[in-house]
Amino acid sequence: MDTQRKDQEERRERVKDRIATTTAVIVLLAVWEGWVRLAHIPASMFSSPTQIVQATIDAWPTLWPATQVTAFEGFVGFAFAVLSGILVGIAFYCFRTLNAALYPLLYAAQTMPLITIAPLFLIWFGFEISGKIVITAFWGLFPIAVQTIRGLKAVPQFYSDVALTCGATPVWTLWHVKLRVAARQIFGGVRISAAYIFATATTAEYLGARKGLGIWLQAAYNSFRTPLIFSATIVIVALTVLLMAIVNVCERVLLGPVENDENPDE
Structure with missing residues (x-):
């Protein structure tokens, strides 16, 4: 009751x-x-919600294809970021020398401004979509890797002791016990990465690409079409919200409600 x-x-x-x-x-x-x-206030200076909605509807034939390109780059780049971020975090956790030597650099890499590194990716990968996927994955893996390392380090030792006492191997214990206990914190890093993955993709496009929301946004800015700048912003926010919702659903399906962790007896 x-x-x-x-x-x-x-x-x-x-x-x-x-x-x-x-x-x-x-x-x-x-x-x-x-x-x-x-x-x-002139629409070229600051637009009202109704002006933004009308401009979005009028520009939809060009906005939608640009959205598809950025969405593809963001979702694919994010998938690679999650996979590589978790694997990098596991490697740093398992190899003490690697962690001692490179963890400070990994942590500091999160502070690098995108605008200073993006030109290198343009030189290496050109203006193609593949280059934007690489730069999105590269920027997205850092918080995931850091949270994976911190989550694994925070797992109480008795979890491993129980598993090893029952005959489990260290590898099995890592994949089936430690990662499961650290999963909530790892998902925290995944959410941080998801929060700015599409902003990263759009910024990379803005700095140099053939198509995508970044190029579409640049064209709107160059023509002083302020409502369209808001339209692009709304689309980026919508894509981010969609990705965050997917992450939350995956967490709930894989780990169950958070309340179950806090009250395992209920």
């Missing part, structure tokens, strides 16, 4: 949170629209 009451209270709180968020968004859009209209 107490459990049912608790679940009902949690559902009510979630509904209240969603109502509050929806109300805040509606109020923000209304204030934004009213301010632009009443202040008679």
